[in-house]
Amino acid sequence: MIALQRGEIVWLCVALGAIALVLVWFSLMMAAAESAVARVTRSSLNNRILDVQTSAESRFVALKQLNRIHIVQRLIIDRYATASSCAFARIVCNVLDGVLVSLICTLLDAPLWAVVLAGVLSALCIGVVSVLVRPRANGESKPLDIMLRQARVVSVVCLLTPFAKITGHAAAWAKTGKTTASLSDDEELERIHREQGKAAIDRLVEAGDFDKEVSEMMRNVLTLSDTLTREIMVPRTDMICIAQDATLEQVLRMFSRSGFSRVPVIGESVDDLVGMVYLKDAVKAVAFNAEANARSVTSIVREPLLVPESKPVDDLFHQMQRQRQHAAIVVDEYGGIAGLVTIEDAIEQIVGELEDEHDRTQRQEPVQLGPGQWQFPARAPIADVEDAFEITIDEDDVDTVYGLLTKLLGRVPIVGSSAQGHGLRFTAVDSAGRRKKVSTVLVESLQAQRSNEDSE
Numbered sequence: 001m002i003a004l005q006r007g008e009i010v011w012l013c014v015a016l017g018a019i020a021l022v023l024v025w026f027s028l029m030m031a032a033a034e035s036a037v038a039r040v041t042r043s044s045l046n047n048r049i050l051d052v053q054t055s056a057e058s059r060f061v062a063l064k065q066l067n068r069i070h071i072v073q074r075l076i077i078d079r080y081a082t083a084s085s086c087a088f089a090r091i092v093c094n095v096l097d098g099v100l101v102s103l104i105c106t107l108l109d110a111p112l113w114a115v116v117l118a119g120v121l122s123a124l125c126i127g128v129v130s131v132l133v134r135p136r137a138n139g140e141s142k143p144l145d146i147m148l149r150q151a152r153v154v155s156v157v158c159l160l161t162p163f164a165k166i167t168g169h170a171a172a173w174a175k176t177g178k179t180t181a182s183l184s185d186d187e188e189l190e191r192i193h194r195e196q197g198k199a200a201i202d203r204l205v206e207a208g209d210f211d212k213e214v215s216e217m218m219r220n221v222l223t224l225s226d227t228l229t230r231e232i233m234v235p236r237t238d239m240i241c242i243a244q245d246a247t248l249e250q251v252l253r254m255f256s257r258s259g260f261s262r263v264p265v266i267g268e269s270v271d272d273l274v275g276m277v278y279l280k281d282a283v284k285a286v287a288f289n290a291e292a293n294a295r296s297v298t299s300i301v302r303e304p305l306l307v308p309e310s311k312p313v314d315d316l317f318h319q320m321q322r323q324r325q326h327a328a329i330v331v332d333e334y335g336g337i338a339g340l341v342t343i344e345d346a347i348e349q350i351v352g353e354l355e356d357e358h359d360r361t362q363r364q365e366p367v368q369l370g371p372g373q374w375q376f377p378a379r380a381p382i383a384d385v386e387d388a389f390e391i392t393i394d395e396d397d398v399d400t401v402y403g404l405l406t407k408l409l410g411r412v413p414i415v416g417s418s419a420q421g422h423g424l425r426f427t428a429v430d431s432a433g434r435r436k437k438v439s440t441v442l443v444e445s446l447q448a449q450r451s452n453e454d455s456e
Helices: 002-036 042-053 059-077 079-107 112-132 134-141 143-149 151-160 164-176 185-206 212-222 248-258 279-286 290-294 313-322 343-351 382-389 401-409 446-455
Strands: 262-266 273-278 306-308 327-331 337-342 367-370 373-377 418-421 424-432 437-445
Touching: 002 079, 002 112, 002 143, 002 151, 042 059, 042 143, 042 306, 059 079, 059 143, 059 151, 079 112, 079 151, 079 164, 143 151, 212 343, 248 262, 248 279, 248 290, 273 279, 273 327, 279 290, 313 343, 337 343, 373 382, 382 401, 382 437, 401 418, 401 424, 401 437, 437 446
Parallel strands: 306 327
Antiparallel strands: 262 273, 327 337, 367 373, 373 437, 418 424, 424 437
């Protein structure tokens, strides 16, 4: 009987020791997550989303990875509260480890002072290890990988410790003046440096050391990281695209009419992106071979550069520099096409609007060219057309002449595009600005045209 009791004690000690080791492992994991959550940046998560969407992994694996990334995105929205939850779980594990060690010593008939000393020393040693040794080093060197690996565990810990948000909000308020903090430590340091840089530039301008235009450019450089790609891109509704079944002859004609030198090639829809076609490639293909005009555009298509819409403009600019790309396709968080951005769009954030010798300013007032024939600015309201032709145009979803022409065409108009509706013919006759947007629309009365033809 005594031997059996001793055996039960031994097995119980082994079980308690195994539980203590599991708690030590969990404490180290929480310490790593506590360190990592403060260093995960939003841009690194956006870049990882893009990597997953463009990888060769199966859809099932990609969806699992995207789900983990979205969990981490929710965790870093209130990163101080998340860190407080991890710290609370780590401390609880350390305390429980001390209790388990004390219980094991008690089962082994150790004296009271040894029981207390063993419990306190074990809790302190595990606490020192979890704070100072490898887990925190890993959390600082590879924060994103650690957070992705532990995303679900950390989210469960946050759900079980809602009271930890109180200390997290207090820490966030003490550090940033807000109850939540969406910026990582690195991003917060960058923000402070930018504010200091802006203040230094203002002092230099006041002292007369800098020209105002130069100081404005320097301020713009400092604010590049605050501007997202979605703010400077051409939205998908304004993108000029070409179908994948178009010939090189049609491509060259489209380049000539639109004024662009790089255009996306699409399949059934804008989201069905095939690649990018370049004017230089098309000219090179047909310059010394007239028969090449009948070739498909897919024969010269290039792999597009994809960037997330939440990418800061300074990161976008450096990436396009490194990869020697002047145009990129912007994708949203679901992998759909959000728009198109060029390196000139990024440069304009520093130096202002760029125009070349082909750019023309948009006319500001409608001009009557003849009976039943008017020339309107593209952004002129539809009411101006109604007044000029004394008709009523019932269109609730568009407000401008350009919008009406786009709706009648069913695509983005370029110079030469023409469509009929409401007894009128709308023709895009001019473009302006670096983005070559239609600036002038010729509006003609179909009835006046027929009268002229009959009189002739």
